[in-house]
Amino acid sequence: xxxxxxxxxxxxxxxxxxxxxxxxxxxxxxxxxxxxxxxxxxxxxxxxxxxxxxxxxxxxxxxxxxxxxxxxxxxxxxxxxxxxxxxxxxxxxxxxxxxxxxxxxxxxxxxxxxxxxxxxxxxxxxxxxxxxxxxxxxxxxxxxxxxxxxxxxxxxxxxxxxxxxxxxxxxxxxxxxxxxxxxxxxxxxxxxxxxxxxxxxxxxxxxxxxxxxxxxxxxxxxxxxxxxxxxxxxxxxxxxxxxxxxxxxxxxxxxxxxxxxxxxxxxxxxxxxxxxxxxxxxxxxxxxxxxxxxxxxxxxxxxxxxxxxxxxxxxxxxxxxxxxxxxxxxxxxxxxxxxxxxxxxxxxxxxxxxxxxxxxxxxxxxxxxxxxxxxxxxxxxxxxxxxxxxxxxxxxxxxxxxxxxxxxxxxxxxxxxxxxxxxxxxxxxxxxxxxxxxxxxxxxxxxxxxxxxxxxxxxxxxxxxxxxxxxxxxxxxxxxxxxxxxxxxxxxxxxxxxxxxxxxxxxxxxxxxxxxxxxxxxxxxxxxxxxxxxxxxxxxxxxxxxxxxxxxxxxxxxxxxxxxxxxxxxxxxxxxxxxxxxxxxxxxxxxxxxxxxxxxxxxxxxxxxxxxxxxxxxxxxxxxxxxxxxxxxxxxxxxxxxxxxxxxxxxxxxxxxxxxxxxxxxxxxxxxxxxxxxxxxxxxxxxxxxxxxxxxxxxxxxxxxxxxxxxxxxxxxxxxxxxxxxxxxxxxxxxxxxxxxxxxxxxxxxxxxxxxxxxxxxxxxxxxxxxxxxxxxxxxxxxxxxxxxxxxxxxxxxxxxxxxxxxxxxxxxxxxxxxxxxxxxxxxxxxxxxxxxxxxxxxxxxxxxxxxxxxxxxxxxxxxxxxxxxxxxxxxxxxxxxxxxxxxxxxxxxxxxx
Ligand code: TRP
Ligand code: ZN
Numbered sequence: 001x002x003x004x005x006x007x008x009x010x011x012x013x014x015x016x017x018x019x020x021x022x023x024x025x026x027x028x029x030x031x032x033x034x035x036x037x038x039x040x041x042x043x044x045x046x047x048x049x050x051x052x053x054x055x056x057x058x059x060x061x062x063x064x065x066x067x068x069x070x071x072x073x074x075x076x077x078x079x080x081x082x083x084x085x086x087x088x089x090x091x092x093x094x095x096x097x098x099x100x101x102x103x104x105x106x107x108x109x110x111x112x113x114x115x116x117x118x119x120x121x122x123x124x125x126x127x128x129x130x131x132x133x134x135x136x137x138x139x140x141x142x143x144x145x146x147x148x149x150x151x152x153x154x155x156x157x158x159x160x161x162x163x164x165x166x167x168x169x170x171x172x173x174x175x176x177x178x179x180x181x182x183x184x185x186x187x188x189x190x191x192x193x194x195x196x197x198x199x200x201x202x203x204x205x206x207x208x209x210x211x212x213x214x215x216x217x218x219x220x221x222x223x224x225x226x227x228x229x230x231x232x233x234x235x236x237x238x239x240x241x242x243x244x245x246x247x248x249x250x251x252x253x254x255x256x257x258x259x260x261x262x263x264x265x266x267x268x269x270x271x272x273x274x275x276x277x278x279x280x281x282x283x284x285x286x287x288x289x290x291x292x293x294x295x296x297x298x299x300x301x302x303x304x305x306x307x308x309x310x311x312x313x314x315x316x317x318x319x320x321x322x323x324x325x326x327x328x329x330x331x332x333x334x335x336x337x338x339x340x341x342x343x344x345x346x347x348x349x350x351x352x353x354x355x356x357x358x359x360x361x362x363x364x365x366x367x368x369x370x371x372x373x374x375x376x377x378x379x380x381x382x383x384x385x386x387x388x389x390x391x392x393x394x395x396x397x398x399x400x401x402x403x404x405x406x407x408x409x410x411x412x413x414x415x416x417x418x419x420x421x422x423x424x425x426x427x428x429x430x431x432x433x434x435x436x437x438x439x440x441x442x443x444x445x446x447x448x449x450x451x452x453x454x455x456x457x458x459x460x461x462x463x464x465x466x467x468x469x470x471x472x473x474x475x476x477x478x479x480x481x482x483x484x485x486x487x488x489x490x491x492x493x494x495x496x497x498x499x500x501x502x503x504x505x506x507x508x509x510x511x512x513x514x515x516x517x518x519x520x521x522x523x524x525x526x527x528x529x530x531x532x533x534x535x536x537x538x539x540x541x542x543x544x545x546x547x548x549x550x551x552x553x554x555x556x557x558x559x560x561x562x563x564x565x566x567x568x569x570x571x572x573x574x575x576x577x578x579x580x581x582x583x584x585x586x587x588x589x590x591x592x593x594x595x596x597x598x599x600x601x602x603x604x605x606x607x608x609x610x611x612x613x614x615x616x617x618x619x620x621x622x623x624x625x626x627x628x629x630x631x632x633x634x635x636x637x638x639x640x641x642x643x644x645x646x647x648x649x650x651x652x653x654x655x656x657x658x659x660x661x662x663x664x665x666x667x668x669x670x671x672x673x674x675x676x677x678x679x680x681x682x683x684x685x686x687x688x689x690x691x692x693x694x695x696x697x698x699x700x701x702x703x704x705x706x707x708x709x710x711x712x713x714x715x716x717x718x719x720x721x722x723x724x725x726x727x728x729x730x731x732x733x734x735x736x737x738x739x740x741x742x743x744x745x746x747x748x749x750x751x752x753x754x755x756x757x758x759x760x761x762x763x764x765x766x767x768x769x770x771x772x773x774x775x776x777x778x779x780x781x782x783x784x785x786x787x788x789x790x791x792x793x794x795x796x797x798x799x800x801x802x803x804x805x806x807x808x809x810x811x812x813x814x815x816x817x818x819x820x821x822x823x824x825x826x827x828x829x830x831x832x833x834x835x836x837x838x839x840x841x842x843x844x845x846x847x848x849x850x851x852x853x854x855x856x857x858x859x860x861x862x863x864x865x866x867x868x869x870x871x872x873x874x875x876x877x878x879x880x881x882x883x884x885x886x887x888x889x890x891x892x893x894x895x896x897x898x
Pocket of ligand 1: 123125126262263264265266267268301302324387
């Protein structure tokens with residue numbers, strides 16, 4: 001197996017069209033857990049656009065080859081090997097029938113065909129189809145599929161595959177069958193089947209053109225009471241894509257299936273989306289407001305793939321962002337429209353803030369480390385490692401910039417042209433860019449650099465006001481700063497950066513904007529500057545007073561802005577900016593700056609202090625009833641420890657934790673009565689509502705509770721949290737209260753209240769795996785103390801009967817939560833966290849390489865940490881490198897150590 005050999009690098013520059021094409025595929029499955037027989041009959045022909053090849057080379061992994069036939073006759077020149085099947089001297093056009101056997105019951109990788117909870121599921125993206133049958137398993141080979149499923153009727157009463165159901169019926173020996181046909185050509189990664197004991201919530205809806213569609217959400221019988229929200233989200237998604245993009249559902253039936261063993265969030269298989277249960281199942285007792293919002297977003301995301309990904313797919317995996325960046329952008333816009341419609345900018349901004357926070361914390365970090373890569377990568381060893389923050393989240397920002405440049409209407413025109421040109425094709429990121437450019441009569445050659453350059457651009461800003469001439473000039477300079485070597489290699493020249501700006505007067509209002517050369521000021525008080533050179537000056541005229549600039553409004557490009565605001569100016573922006581995103585941003589800048597100063601002091605043992613003016617700026621937000629609760633919660637939440645550590649010259653998680661806790665305590669003590677007021681005023685008595693307003697109240701109230709728990713005397717907070725825990729009619733309030741109880745008692749090594757609530761929580765939800773995941777995660781992310789380090793808790797929980805390393809959600813809830821979401825404890829000076837990490841990466845590597853590789857990434861930024869930690873991290877990485885089996889984990893640790 002090549003798994004132990006030096007990994008092969010796949011390069012974008014080496015793309016060549018396939019030597020053969022496959023037009024139709026007829027699959028027959030005899031489903032048996034340990035031994036499933038697959039018969040695959042394909043119409044194959046030579047590709048007129050490719051060089052003539054001597055052999056047909058099909059991919060195949062973990063398959064037992066049985067037989068091959070060409071045009072109905074046994075074919076002897078078929079040679080099976082570990083990675084596929086080689087067929088010599090094949091005709092130019094022929095029918096190929098292959099029979100092979102696989103073992104779904106033994107498949108712990110959750111790629112290909114596998115068994116979960118006694119039912120069969122598939123996961124084929126990116127390269128899982130080759131674990132089901134021999135095939136040209138690459139996205140530029142598109143075929144129509146017919147699928148026949150045969151299985152025991154008692155064990156597998158439901159048999160599903162892509163497209164439309166043609167017929168079903170009984171067979172001898174208690175077996176039955178179903179035959180499905182997908183009328184749309186698709187690449188193999190969109191194939192899916194599901195078989196087992198499942199039930200569905202069903203709905204019939206009419207699409208825009210009046211056709212009736214059958215919608216189903218399939219789950220295990222005991223979960224049927226948790227499907228309503230996913231169904232509503234699907235219906236909203238269908239309506240939204242019709243209204244915003246004129247895109248209709250193209251099949252008569254659309255199915256969502258939930259499975260509890262799943263490597264990622266969900267998968268857009270044509271007409272048969274398969275979801276992690278975490279992104280389907282919800283009711284108020286088991287799911288938080290965040291879960292509800294995530295379900296809406298992921299259901300939307302997978303549904304939107306039907307056009308952006310399935311009808312128009314990727315030529316090769318280097319183009320992954322073509323479908324993922326675009327579809328993330330679409331799901332972000334969908335969620336924003338659901339929260340605030342097209343015009344409620346403040347409500348839309350809360351979604352924008354959440355998305356940017358993820359981008360900055362996760363993608364910026366990725367771009368600064370050894371896995372840095374452009375949105376369209378140039379090479380990879382294991383494609384599963386490139387389902388990244390860069391491809392998804394930065395990719396979405398790149399798509400958003402087209403909309404920022406051309407407006408919603410211009411963006412829509414570009415999308416329309418993209419579908420007119422490419423429906424039914426496998427295309428590239430360049431094809432998308434050309435459609436946007438041509439539809440808007442623009443040359444977007446320079447914009448290509450967003451796809452080819454890695455690293456986070458920095459824009460530094462200088463401003464100058466000339467009172468006599470009433471001119472205000474803004475000089476922008478772009479560059480990359482000190483980037484990781486992987487990123488630096490790709491950086492060629494300046495980017496086209498849409499830089500949105502507003503100018504704010506002394507009264508806090510926006511000033512009219514008139515650029516030099518314009519006859520008069522425009523109506524809009526935000527202007528998108530097209531910043532294309534390394535350095536460029538934009539001059540505003542008729543500026544009657546010296547303004548305060550509001551820079552990069554709504555985060556109009558994925559860059560870091562450097563500008564020397566004073567603390568007073570930031571407080572002013574936080575109080576007045578008309579751009580809600582930048583109001584939040586001003587608060588974050590203010591807090592980040594203070595926190596980094598404090599972390600520097602904490603690192604060297606200097607006593608900490610916080611200026612009253614900072615407390616005052618936060619107090620104003622806390623008590624400003626004109627702001628929505630959701631916004632206030634976001635503005636009052638300090639930047640995360642991970643983000644702050646990343647900003648330090650040398651990451652020091654302990655110092656960051658000390659600084660952040662100091663500020664939280666200071667804000668808690670200084671504003672105690674305000675927090676109490678807010679806590680009381682934002683209760684949501686009565687039946688649970690999942691609306692954005694209600695969830696905003698809960699978020700602010702629970703934030704207040706968490707600050708109250710920081711008081712020197714947390715007794716009152718503990719009393720409130722206990723009462724909230726007992727009275728809660730929803731998971732948001734219950735889990736927030738439990739978290740506060742755990743953290744309030746951390747310094748004392750735990751409390752009776754906390755233990756009682758933990759035990760109650762477990763008993764109450766013993767039969768709800770997704771809630772037990774929360775139980776593990778809350779403990780793994782809790783605060784620790786010298787008396788009781790969290791690693792001890794985590795090690796004990798690893799032996800809990802409910803822990804199961806094979807289930808990715810469970811592994812993530814305990815191990816990933818500790819290694820990636822509890823930096824102060826994970827980075828303990830004694831290296832205990834790193835030793836634990838190495839053991840778990842190695843253990844997971846033997847079970848599920850995709851999941852192991854994700855965990856492996858939590859040490860990739862090791863070079864950026866303080867020397868004391870660096871050594872421990874390197875030792876752990878070297879230990880893993882010496883024992884790793886999979887290509888997935890090997891790529892990560894080798895890049896980290898390089
Ligand atoms: N295409 C999926 C999405 O973003 C994600 C995906 C890729 C995936 N590979 C996977 C999901 C493997 C599960 C397992 O919507
Ligand atoms: Zn996707």
